Amino acid sequence: MQKSGLSSVPFRPVVFNPALGDLSQLIAPPYDVIDPKQCEQLLAKHPYNVVRLILPPSLNPDDPSRYSNAAKLWKLWLEEQALVEIEEPSVFVYAQRFSIGRERKEHISLLTTIPLLNYESGLIRPHEHTMPKPKSDRLTLLRLMGAELGQVHGLLSDDTGKWHELLRSATSAPVWLRGELDGVEHIVWRITDPVFNEEVNHLLDQQWLVIADGHHRYETALTFREEVLEAKTDPNHPTNFIGIVIADYQRNATVLPTHRLVRFPSFEDAERVLQEIRRHFRVTTVNWGGDEKVLSQIFQDHSGIPFLFVAQGQALLVTVTGIEGSVSQYIQQLPLPLRKVDTAVLHQAVLPVIFAAVGLKPSDLTIDYTHDSTSAFQFAQREGNLAILLRPISPELVCEVAKQGYRLPPKTTYFVPKVPSGLVMRKILSSQEISAKER
Numbered sequence: 001m002q003k004s005g006l007s008s009v010p011f012r013p014v015v016f017n018p019a020l021g022d023l024s025q026l027i028a029p030p031y032d033v034i035d036p037k038q039c040e041q042l043l044a045k046h047p048y049n050v051v052r053l054i055l056p057p058s059l060n061p062d063d064p065s066r067y068s069n070a071a072k073l074w075k076l077w078l079e080e081q082a083l084v085e086i087e088e089p090s091v092f093v094y095a096q097r098f099s100i101g102r103e104r105k106e107h108i109s110l111l112t113t114i115p116l117l118n119y120e121s122g123l124i125r126p127h128e129h130t131m132p133k134p135k136s137d138r139l140t141l142l143r144l145m146g147a148e149l150g151q152v153h154g155l156l157s158d159d160t161g162k163w164h165e166l167l168r169s170a171t172s173a174p175v176w177l178r179g180e181l182d183g184v185e186h187i188v189w190r191i192t193d194p195v196f197n198e199e200v201n202h203l204l205d206q207q208w209l210v211i212a213d214g215h216h217r218y219e220t221a222l223t224f225r226e227e228v229l230e231a232k233t234d235p236n237h238p239t240n241f242i243g244i245v246i247a248d249y250q251r252n253a254t255v256l257p258t259h260r261l262v263r264f265p266s267f268e269d270a271e272r273v274l275q276e277i278r279r280h281f282r283v284t285t286v287n288w289g290g291d292e293k294v295l296s297q298i299f300q301d302h303s304g305i306p307f308l309f310v311a312q313g314q315a316l317l318v319t320v321t322g323i324e325g326s327v328s329q330y331i332q333q334l335p336l337p338l339r340k341v342d343t344a345v346l347h348q349a350v351l352p353v354i355f356a357a358v359g360l361k362p363s364d365l366t367i368d369y370t371h372d373s374t375s376a377f378q379f380a381q382r383e384g385n386l387a388i389l390l391r392p393i394s395p396e397l398v399c400e401v402a403k404q405g406y407r408l409p410p411k412t413t414y415f416v417p418k419v420p421s422g423l424v425m426r427k428i429l430s431s432q433e434i435s436a437k438e439r
Helices: 036-045 066-079 132-145 162-172 194-204 215-227 229-233 267-280 292-300 328-332 336-340 342-358 373-380 395-403 431-438
Strands: 014-016 083-085 091-100 103-115 152-156 177-181 184-191 209-213 241-248 259-263 282-285 305-311 314-320 366-370 385-389
Touching: 066 083, 066 132, 091 162, 091 194, 103 162, 103 194, 132 215, 152 215, 152 395, 162 184, 162 194, 209 215, 209 241, 209 395, 259 373, 267 305, 267 314, 267 342, 267 385, 292 305, 292 373, 305 342, 305 373, 314 342, 328 342, 336 342, 336 395, 366 373, 373 385
Parallel strands: 152 241
Antiparallel strands: 014 083, 091 103, 091 184, 103 241, 152 209, 177 184, 259 366, 259 385, 282 314, 305 314, 305 385
16 A cells, blocks of 8 residues: 555566576666767667566657557567566665776665655655656557566665665675676566565665756656546556665765866867966866876865866866955855756856856857766867866765755766666556557
8 A cells, every 4th residue: 555655565576587697787877877879788788688678669759650650569479478477566675796997896786666655755865857858758658568678767865774784684685687888787686575665664764866867767756646547536556656776875875076178169169268267266286187086185285165267288276265355256156055066066167257258158169078087088188178077976965965855966976886777677557548548
C-alpha cells in the first residue's frame, strides 16, 4: 500500500536474461549523456543493448516512428524472454566501484521505488531547473513503452552512518547482477527479506531527498501519472511510484567540476578579456600545465572563491572575496546560499562585469563544457580560446541550496558515476493498459 511520505517499496524487477551473456554488453549510460558516437558504439556492442530502447537506432529526433519502434522492441524482448520479469517484489543494494584519478572509490546505495511525490511535499527537492524538450522526449517514450528503464538518483543525510552500515551489511550475500561500463563496476544484491526493508523505512522516516540526477525523468513521471486513470483510483498502481537509487551525500556522492570553454570572435577579444580581469580582480599568475592534482592544490591554497582563467601561454588565478567594488552589487543580489556557489558567482557577477567592460554579449560567444582539466588546458592553448576552471561543488552545498528552496545555475553539478540504463528495469503499464491508451 502506498505511503503518504518517504518510504521504500519493493517492486518486481525486469532484467536481461542471463542467457544473453555478459551484462556489460547490455547496459548503457543514461540517455542524456550519450553522444551520437557513443550511441553507435553501444549499438555495435550487442543486438540487445538497451540503447535501442532509450535512444533507438534512428538517431534523428524528429523521426515520428522512433519511439513507437522502441516500444515494439520492448514488447518483443519480453515475449522472447530476452527480458524477464521477476515475480517476487524486491529491493536492491547497489554498489559502484570506480577510480577518480589514482583514487579507488566505492559508492553504496539502495535501489528501490518510492511514492511519486510532488515537490510541494518537501520530501523530494530539486537542485536544478529543467527544460521542456527533454521532458517532452521522455514523455513520448514513457507513453508508448509504459516502462522505466533506469532510476533517478537521490541523496539523503546520514550523519550517524547507520544508513551506510545497513546497506553495507547486505553486501555479504551472493551478488545478483554484475556488469562493467566505462570503467565503472556495477554490482547488485537482490533482497526479499521484509525485515531489511522495514529497517530501511525506519531510517527513511523524517528524511527528505534531493534529486542528484534525473530531474527531467522525475518531472516527466509526475506528468505521466496525471494521464493514467488507473493511478487515480488505485494507490498501488506502479505509476504512483518511481524507481530511485538512494545514497547518502556524506560518504557515497562524488561531483566533478564543470569547466567552461569559451571561444571568442577574435584573438583580440580574448586578450581584452584578460586585461579586464587583471583590472577588476585580484590576480595571481600561476604555473599550470593541465594537471588535476596541481589544480586542486592551487585552489586549496587560496581563500575566497577561486577561478583559474587559462589562455594561450597564460594561467591567471582570480580570487573573489565578494567585497570587490565591481562585483559586490551583483553578489549581494544573489540569495545567501548561492553566494557560496562558484558557478553562481561566475555567471551572475564575474562574467557580466568583464564582458560589459569589453563590450561583448553572451550571444557573441560559444561556450562548451568539460569535466577534464587536461582537456580544458589543451583547449585554452588555441588562439582566441579561454578556459575557466572551477572547483567541484560539494554534495553538502547542493543539499543546503535545495533545502532552502533554491536551484543551482545550469552546469553546476555532474554527479558520478551515472546509474546505467538497463541494469534493473520496471513495468509501469501492463500490455492491456498500453493498448487502451493507444485506442
